[in-house]
Amino acid sequence: MSSSYRLLVKNAEQVVLICKNGEKYLTKHGMQNVCVIENASVVIGRDGLIKAVGPAETITVQYSGVSFDEVIDATGMCVLPGLVDAHTHPVWAGDRVHEFAMKLAGATYMDVHRAGGGIHFTVEHTRAATSSDLLASLSSRLVRMQRAGTTLVECKSGYGLELQTELKMLEVIEEARRTLPINISSTYCGAHAVPKGKTVAEATENILQVQLPRLKQKMNAGTLKVDNIDVFCEQGVFDLSSTRSILKAGKDMGLNINFHGDELHPMNSAQLGADLEALAISHLEEVTDEGIAAMAKAKTAAVLLPTTAYILRLPQPRARDMLEAGVIVALGSDFNPNAYCCSMPLVMHLACVNMRMSMPEALAAATINAAYALGRSHTHGSLEVNKQGDLVVLNTTRWEHLIYQLGGHQELIRYVVIKGNVVYDNDRIMDL
Numbered sequence: 001m002s003s004s005y006r007l008l009v010k011n012a013e014q015v016v017l018i019c020k021n022g023e024k025y026l027t028k029h030g031m032q033n034v035c036v037i038e039n040a041s042v043v044i045g046r047d048g049l050i051k052a053v054g055p056a057e058t059i060t061v062q063y064s065g066v067s068f069d070e071v072i073d074a075t076g077m078c079v080l081p082g083l084v085d086a087h088t089h090p091v092w093a094g095d096r097v098h099e100f101a102m103k104l105a106g107a108t109y110m111d112v113h114r115a116g117g118g119i120h121f122t123v124e125h126t127r128a129a130t131s132s133d134l135l136a137s138l139s140s141r142l143v144r145m146q147r148a149g150t151t152l153v154e155c156k157s158g159y160g161l162e163l164q165t166e167l168k169m170l171e172v173i174e175e176a177r178r179t180l181p182i183n184i185s186s187t188y189c190g191a192h193a194v195p196k197g198k199t200v201a202e203a204t205e206n207i208l209q210v211q212l213p214r215l216k217q218k219m220n221a222g223t224l225k226v227d228n229i230d231v232f233c234e235q236g237v238f239d240l241s242s243t244r245s246i247l248k249a250g251k252d253m254g255l256n257i258n259f260h261g262d263e264l265h266p267m268n269s270a271q272l273g274a275d276l277e278a279l280a281i282s283h284l285e286e287v288t289d290e291g292i293a294a295m296a297k298a299k300t301a302a303v304l305l306p307t308t309a310y311i312l313r314l315p316q317p318r319a320r321d322m323l324e325a326g327v328i329v330a331l332g333s334d335f336n337p338n339a340y341c342c343s344m345p346l347v348m349h350l351a352c353v354n355m356r357m358s359m360p361e362a363l364a365a366a367t368i369n370a371a372y373a374l375g376r377s378h379t380h381g382s383l384e385v386n387k388q389g390d391l392v393v394l395n396t397t398r399w400e401h402l403i404y405q406l407g408g409h410q411e412l413i414r415y416v417v418i419k420g421n422v423v424y425d426n427d428r429i430m431d432l
Contacts, residue, residue, distance in 0.1 A: 014078040044420035050383060053384070083345075170226060270294055285317050
C-alpha cells in the first residue's frame with residue numbers, strides 16, 4: 001500500500017455510492033434503490049482515483065499510519081458522486097434576456113425564431129466574438145456549474161453553423177478542458193439550425209462535405225478532441241433523412257450519437273436514434289410510445305431537460321412512462337441563452353415536481369445515467385473503487401436536502417472535489 005494519498009473524507013453521516021457492482025446505468029427498480037452507506041469514509045489516491053469507500057471504522061484501521069495531503073472531517077455531512085450535466089450549450093456571446101420577456105408575453109419558441117431571435121440571434125453574436133471572449137464567458141459559466149456540484153459536463157458547439165465558427169467553439173471547449181478542473185465531454189452540433197439563406201439540403205451537404213471532413217482532419221492530427229455528434233431533428237430544422245446522414249457520418253468518425261429529438265413535434269427521432277444505436281437522445285417532449293419502446297430495447301439513454309419544458313411551457317417529458325418501459329433516463333440542464341440554468345440540483349428538483357420522478361431516480365439520472373449518456377459511466381457517476389474521485393460534500397445529514405431545498409445548493413454544498421482535489425470550498429458553514 002502506498003504511504004501517501006491525496007484525500008481522505010472521513011466519518012460522513014451518509015455516503016451515496018449510487019451503485020456498487022460496476023453497473024454502467026440504472027433502470028426501473030435500480031433507480032429507486034440507490035446505494036447509500038451510513039457512517040462511512042472515502043479514500044482518493046494520488047492518481048485521482050477512488051481507492052476505498054466503506055464503513056469509517058474499517059477504513060480508519062486499514063489506512064492507519066498512512067499520510068494524506070488533505071483530510072476532510074465529514075461528521076454530520078453527506079458525500080455524493082459529482083453531478084453530471086448531460087446536455088449544455090455553454091459557448092456563446094450576447095444574451096437573450098429580451099426574448100424571455102417575449103416568451104412570458106405568449107410568444108412560442110418558433111415565433112421567436114421567425115422574428116430573427118432564438119438560435120440565429122446567438123449565431124450572429126457568436127460569429128462576431130473573439131475566441132478569448134468566448135473562453136472567458138465559458139470559463140465563468142463552467143465555474144458556476146462546478147460550484148453547484150457539477151463535475152462532468154457535456155458542452156456543445158452549434159452557434160456557428162459554418163466551419164470557421166464551429167471550429168472556434170470546439171477549440172474554446174478544448175482550451176477549457178485543458179485549463180479548468182471540470183471534466184468536459186465535447187459535442188459537435190453544426191446541425192443546430194439551418195443557416196439563413198440556405199435550404200436543409202444545402203446545409204446538410206455543407207456539414208457532410210466541408211465541416212465533418214475538416215473536423216476529422218483535426219481529430220486525426222490530435223489538435224482537437226471531440227466526443228459526440230448532435231443534430232436538431234425537428235420540423236423546419238433538420239428532417240429525418242438529413243439527420244440520419246449527418247449522424248451516420250459522425251458515427252463513422254468514431255463520435256457517439258447524442259442528439260436533439262422529438263422536442264416540438266413527434267418526428268420519430270427516437271426510433272431513428274434506436275436504429276442508429278445512438279448513445280443518447282435529448283428532449284423527447286413529444287416522443288411516441290413506439291419511440292419509448294425502441295429506446296428501451298436499444299439501451300439509448302433519454303436525456304430529459306426539465307428546465308426547457310418549464311421555460312417554454314412545453315408538455316413535460318414523459319419520464320414516468322419511460323421509466324416504466326425500462327428506458328435509461330438521464331438529466332441535463334440544457335444551459336443556453338434560452339434556458340439559463342447552471343444548477344443540476346435545481347434540475348433534479350424540477351424533475352421530481354414536474355416530471356414526477358422520485359428523489360433517488362432524479363439523483364441516479366444526474367449521476368450514473370447522465371455519465372452513461374456521455375459514454376463515461378465506467379469512470380464517472382458513482383463512488384466505486386477505481387472510478388475518478390469526483391464528489392460533492394453536503395453540510396446536511398441527509399442527501400435528499402440537495403433536491404428538497406429549492407435553490408438551496410449554495411448553502412448546502414460544503415466542498416466540491418475533482419480527482420481528489422478540492423476545487424470549491426464553501427467555508428460559510430450554515431446552521432441547518
